[in-house]
Amino acid sequence: MTIKTSSIKFNRLISCLLLFFCSLASSALFSGEDEPQKKLTLLLWNIPSKGSNDVNTKADREVFDLFIKKHPHINVKTLVPLKIQGPASEGNQFMAVAGGMAPDVFDLYGRKVGDYIDQGFLAPLNDRFMNDFSGKGKNYSGVEAPDKIWEISARDGLIYAVPRSYYFLALMYRKDLFIKAGLDPSRGPNDWDEMWEMGKRLTFIPAKEPGSPQDQMPVYGFSLVRGLHQGWHFLQFVWSGGGEVVKSFKDCPSCGKTVPVEIPCFDYSKFGIKLVNEAQYADKFARKNDACPECGKSLSGVSEIKWKLVTNGEGGIAALEFYRKIASQPWLRCLSDHPRREFDITPEMKRSGTAECPECGEKYDLASDGVSNRIYEGIARSTMGAVRGERYDYAMQITQLGGVINIDLTKWDLTAFPSKKGCAPKSFIAGGYLGINRTSPPERQEAAWQYIKFMTSEDAIQMRVKAMVENGMAQYVRPLLLEKYGYIDYYRELPSAWIELNKKVSETAEVEPYCKGFTHVMTVSLGHPIDMAILYPESSAREHMEKICREVNSTILGKRPKEVMDRYKIYAYWGILAVAVLIGLAFGYIIRMKMKSQAVAPDLYIPGLTRKRRAMYAWTFLSVAVLSIAVWQYYPLLRGSLMAFQDFKILEGGKFIGPQNFIEVVLENNFWQFIYQTFFYVFLSIAMGFVIPIALAVLLTEIPTGQVFFRTIYYLPAVTTGLVTMFLWKQLMFDPSPDGALNWLFSLVGIPQQTFLESPSIAMMCIIIPGIWAHAGPGCLIYLAAMKCIPEDEYEAADIDGAGFFHKFRHILYPNLKALILINFLGAFVGAFHASENIFVMTGGGPVNKTMTVGLDIWYHSFLYLNFGFATAEAWILGAMLIGFTVIQLQILGKVEFKRAGRAGEN
Ligand SMILES: [Zn+2]
Ligand SMILES: [Zn+2]
Known part of the structure; x- marks a missing residue:
């Protein structure tokens, strides 16, 4: 006893000493902080x-x-x-x-x-x-x-x-390609018309030019940005077309009209900030209290500025038409030998079926094979596909010129971005x-x-x-x-x-719009009319532009009119109440269901403990788990749902605005399209992906030799991480050019060339395939393992009875795998609803928003547009739609019986 106590005392002494030395050492270490010169x-x-x-x-x-x-x-x-x-x-x-x-x-x-x-x-x-x-x-x-x-x-x-x-945009062009095409390399295009003519002259695809050396590198006249960032380059076109992108307005308190204003400038000189053109800004600042152009009363009291997207003006529409021309206008290169051989195929020529060279009068039958194969569409590579290797060249390209330019000036030359004829040069x-x-x-x-x-x-x-x-x-x-x-x-x-x-650049500069939410406008909204105009060459550019401006100005940049909000408010409250009741009922149902199954569990008898005490002990131990779930799962959930009713800002927290976010979500046309697409995505991924692992597993058990080899082959894709798989497919398989892997395979069996991720009709399917490819292996292994656990004698008995493959599947395999199939089905179902990562990587939701799902939209709204309230409301509406599914899922899971796998020796 004495030895034990003394050793305890000794230990205590040691630890006290250790603590003491530690504190000494640390105070010595940190004393440097208190020196007079503060770090x-x-x-x-x-x-x-x-x-x-x-x-x-x-x-x-x-x-x-x-x-x-x-x-x-x-x-x-x-x-x-x-x-x-x-x-x-x-x-x-x-x-x-x-x-x-x-x-x-x-x-x-x-x-x-x-x-x-x-x-x-x-x-x-x-x-x-x-x-x-x-x-x-x-x-x-x-x-x-x-x-x-x-x-x-x-x-x-x-x-x-x-x-x-800072940087600005300009046009760069390849001097060597200009010389090759017979153009003057000392200057670029002066205006859009010239850019189009030069672009045609420069564009050269050997496959379309009989008699030319076919190993020549294809050349495109212009590199047109497509995809998520196309709206951004498009602004340069709008300004060069003499248009404006956004304009600022104020509501006049006297006459009630919304009138254009110049944004009040900052008094830079007062703070010592030196501007290039100081006088102009001082003047602008002095005029900032301008009177209303309608009634003449002062607007100085109004601080709220309204921004409007005005790309539906003449300049914006001209820009969209020119964009479309670059991407898809059909033209031909005359086969006779004379200057200016390239000519546009006008709508009249298309209708009559005959194209006529305006220079020499040579006629071309557009329907004949020899001619239709030679028709060019635009001067840009019209796809958004990945640029692999050096397999084609661009002769003209928009470039960023900043403090540093990363272009080879021996090969390229620079010029201002050309404007529409008669419009002033502008640079983004x-x-x-x-x-x-x-x-x-x-x-x-x-x-x-x-x-x-x-x-x-x-x-x-x-x-x-x-x-x-x-x-x-x-x-x-x-x-x-x-x-x-x-x-x-x-x-x-x-x-x-x-x-x-x-x-x-100081004179030609047009600054990137900076009003709230413009990132959304530039990436998603403006992409829409561009895609539509290019996809449907006969459609009206003006209509596409008008539509997007209306939409953007009533939602992202503006507010929906108050009358609309008030009209829907009462419905919104009823809707939210109904959903809350529904969720409550579902929860009640689930809890009752669980209680019932618990009642079956026998009481555990522990000697010396009353029932009450036992319960107390149980709750004490459970409380840790319950608390951590409450703190980490349910609190954020509740806190988050509050955001749906708020105008939420990260630092300042939320301001209660009632059901406005819900109304915004429900009134947003896109939302319903995305809901539909989400369900479509779930349906497709289950329809395409669920059966394959089962089929593979069944096939594997049936083949007599090489099982290990095939198992390895199937499993291999699972070793690469998900994102790598996606990129692999995107770059190699779904390459839309004729030598993309899938297109090459298609050409062997006579299927026409596809654009895959850029095609609005099949993009969704293309997104799902890589996941199925990667998950089929692991999924199949799980089924295989389950199949191995089916007692051999069941098969033997079946064989004796003379049962065929389908009978065995129906009466032995299926009953044994039922539980696993159900669980996997639920997993796949829930997983598909949440999927957004793969879509994000493959298409970002495009083309024309055709692959956007609610999950991805929620992510965009919260982290790209900072619209947390909107995103939460979206999430709750989707959640409410899924509540029925959840109950069914829980019901099914409650009925699943788990069987222990029998070991080979046991039977
Ligand atoms: Zn007024
Ligand atoms: Zn000709």
Whole structure:
């Protein structure tokens, strides 16, 4: 006894001593923090890596090192957040803020700045500019971006972000291909007509040109962006067509009319921000209290600005028509030898069936094989398929010209993007911005400001230019910067078009729209008329445009009229009540069902315990599990459902708005289309995918030899991860070009060429196939295992009775596998409803939204458009529709009997 107690005491002493030394050591470690010069911490998402071979990263790193050197009191830490790749990567920072993992400095695209201001993520910088610049009589010039770039960063008299970089769009063209086509390589197209003519001349597909060497590389006149980002390039076309994309309006309080206004500008000069064209902005600012053009009363009291999509103007429609022409206008190359051999096939020629060359009068019978095979459609590769290898060339392409251009200037030349005849040249301009995270503690905000100030300072810019020049990349530096920092020799070597474009960009710039929700408009909404116009060449471009503008302006950019909302409010309340009752009933039913099955369980008798105490013990142990389920599952569920009734913002929480979100969802046409498509998707995946593993398993048990070999073959696809499988199929099998794997197979058996993921009619099927292919193996193994457990004697008995294959299947296999089949069926059913990842990777919901499911739409609404209330309401409506299925599922599961697998030795 004594030995034991003393050893306990000894242990205690040791641990006390350990604790003491630990605390001593830690206080010694941390005492450095209390030194007089206070160290500031700065959290960044990523810093340029050291020792990179990429010149850009190298230059970034040198600038960053200079920042560290000049700010020894700032301690930079990096966060490694969870990231999404691809087009939805813009959701990354949102999710990080929602998860409390946000950096102190936000690095943003211009179109996101508005959303960030809305959400209250950005700290206003007015005081900081006041203190550090105008208060000290200093000017801030930053990266000397065109003035328009600044507009995005201010709202209601507050400035939230600072431009870090900018780029603009221009046209680049291949000089060598111009020469080959007999065009003058010293200049690009001046207007759309010329672009179309040049594009035709440049387009050359050997298969359409009898007598030409067939091993020549096909050339397309223009690279047309399709898919999720097509709306974005389309804006350049709208502006070049003399159109506008969005316009701002105010509701006049006196006459009640909605009148166009100029957005109130920020008084930049007051804060020391130096603009290129200061006078113009000062003038705009002075005029910001303009009177209503209808009644003349002042509009200064109205702060709410309404944005409207106005691409249904003449410019926008001309742009859509030109877009369609590039993608699909049929034309022919005359076989006679004369200049200008390419001519359009007009609707009249199509109707009469004969095309006539306007230059030489040669006639072509459009129905004959020799001619119909030679008809070109547009000057662009009209598919959105993946670009693999170097199997075709583009002669003209839209390019981004920023601080750095990544094009080979020996091969390409640059020119302004051509406009419609008679319209002024325009260039789409967009910026990158830095802003301070409003939720960061004050000292870290201070460090963030130091960082932003430095990164856009003369020192940093000069350092960058130096690093680029020293690494042999002088030609990629903005020309005016080379001139400014004395690299005159390099400046003189630059192509004149590049210098010209840079000088003019301030005048031609049209800034990327930044009103709330525009990302949605650009990716999803504008994609729709473009797809429709190209898919249906006879349809009216104007109608498509009018329709989308109406839709966008009444939903995403605007609000539905209040009368509509009020009219539906009462129905919405009744609907929600009915659904709540239904859910309650279903829950009650499920609980009663469970209770019944529990009543059968025998009481466990434990000596010395009363029934009550036993129950108490049981609940004590259960409480841990019950609590954790309540906290991690049901609380978020309830909290989440509250969002459906709110206008929810990540930082500020929700504002109660009644059933508005539900009304919005139900009135949204797309929603019902997506519901239909979701059910279609579930039906297709079960119809196509459910039976295959069973069939495979049955076949495998029937073949006499090579079972192991086939099992391995079937299982192999499961080894690759899901996303890799998707990409594999997308790039190899579903490649829409004639030499895509499936198209090549089809050509062998005489099936016409397919466009797969780009075809509205079969895209949905194509999305499902890779999953089936990958899951058939593992699914089949599970059935195989179950089949192995069926006692041999049942088969023997069947054989003696002379039963055939179908009898054995019906009377032995099926009854034994029933439970497994049911469980797998439910799993597949639920899984299919939730599937969105594979759709996201394969098509992102396109073409024309034909593969969009509610699951994917919910994801888009919450993380891309930040419309959490809408997304939650959508989820609840889908959930309510599924409640019946859930009850049936539980009923079936309750009846399933599980059998223990018999071991071979037991029988
Ligand atoms: Zn008025
Ligand atoms: Zn001709």
